Amino acid sequence: MEHEQMAESTNCDTDPCQTRAFYKFFIGHRRATIVSDGPLAPIPPIDEFPSVPEEDMSAVLRRHSLGTDALCFQQNCLVLEVNNQRVLFDTGMGASTFFGESCGRLIDNLELAGISPDEIDVVLLTHAHPDHCFGLVDSSNQPRFKNADVYVSKRDYAFWTSEETATSGEFARFNVSGARAAFEAYGNRVRLIEPEAQPVLGVKAIDSPGHTVGHLCYLIESAGERALFIGDVAYHHAVSFVHPDWHSSFDTNPEDAVLTRTKLLQWAATEKIRLVGYHYPFPGLGYAIQEGKGFRFAQEPMQVSLTIESEI
Ligand SMILES: [Zn+2]
Numbered sequence: 408m409e410h411e412q413m414a415e416s417t418n419c420d421t422d423p424c425q426t427r428a429f430y431k432f433f434i435g436h437r438r439a440t441i442v443s444d445g446p447l448a449p450i451p452p453i454d455e456f457p458s459v460p461e462e463d464m465s466a467v468l469r470r471h472s473l474g475t476d477a478l479c480f481q482q483n484c485l486v487l488e489v490n491n492q493r494v495l496f497d498t499g500m501g502a503s504t505f506f507g508e509s510c511g512r513l514i515d516n517l518e519l520a521g522i523s524p525d526e527i528d529v530v531l532l533t534h535a536h537p538d539h540c541f542g543l544v545d546s547s548n549q550p551r552f553k554n555a556d557v558y559v560s561k562r563d564y565a566f567w568t569s570e571e572t573a574t575s576g577e578f579a580r581f582n583v584s585g586a587r588a589a590f591e592a593y594g595n596r597v598r599l600i601e602p603e604a605q606p607v608l609g610v611k612a613i614d615s616p617g618h619t620v621g622h623l624c625y626l627i628e629s630a631g632e633r634a635l636f637i638g639d640v641a642y643h644h645a646v647s648f649v650h651p652d653w654h655s656s657f658d659t660n661p662e663d664a665v666l667t668r669t670k671l672l673q674w675a676a677t678e679k680i681r682l683v684g685y686h687y688p689f690p691g692l693g694y695a696i697q698e699g700k701g702f703r704f705a706q707e708p709m710q711v712s713l714t715i716e717s718e719i
Pocket of ligand 1: 536538539639642686
């Protein structure tokens with residue numbers, strides 16, 4: 408009975424005491440820090456994946472020892488040091504509580520990690536959904552990263568600031584209004600990019616449409632190592648890997664999302680590219696392993712002892 412109760416729990420940790428989190432590591436020679444914006448509020452699987460039969464979803468979650476009543480999503484932003492620049496990948500929910508009270512911790516956690524928001528030179532966005540771009544601004548819509556240029560895909564910018572999208576539904580209206588405010592705050596420091604662009608030395612934008620029309624992943628290369636900041640291409644560490652063919656209610660173009668997810672996971676598995684997962688269990692690092700028709704996410708163990716020489 409006890410075991411049964413454990414299996415049915417959400418396993419979602421939204422306690423504020425547990426969400427002040429950062430994690431320092433290296434990608435090749437580059438210093439990197441995962442900085443949490445806090446988890447999204449737990450969401451029932453049926454709301455996230457409405458086309459998936461409940462028993463199929465529950466079977467996948469049980470196999471991973473996860474609760475079946477809710478899905479849990481972290482927000483793992485990345486700060487990468489490139490020469491003298493600090494590059495932030497995605498920004499969390501900012502002041503919005505649309506996805507729960509446990510979000511919005513990026514600035515506090517940056518400061519705990521010894522990084523001032525004013526030291527961020529570049530922000531790279533995977534896409535313009537609220538949990539990735541609303542954190543660009545504070546509750547008064549002022550820039551939180553005063554010295555940063557903001558890079559976003561041309562297609563996503565056009566889509567998530569358009570009147571046509573704003574009038575297509577309630578969530579879309581909320582998304583567009585926040586995205587417009589966030590981008591307006593940065594004026595001409597918003598840089599619109601195409602896939603294959605290299606906004607920062609050693610960082611390339613990878614075309615990955617479907618979750619949103621202009622979604623970009625970022626491939627980071629240093630000293631022979633490759634890591635992929637995968638954004639929301641495969642955004643649940645169990646469900647999206649076992650079943651890349653299951654699309655979610657937040658995928659703008661479900662068919663493209665399935666194609667992109669399958670293609671990128673296949674690539675990452677074959678090439679053994681390290682993944683940096685925005686919504687995966689903190690800190691979100693690991694590898695895709697081919698398993699049958701799908702994949703498995705093999706989470707990298709956290710390193711808790713660091714040599715003094717590394718100075719991090
Ligand atoms: Zn997301």
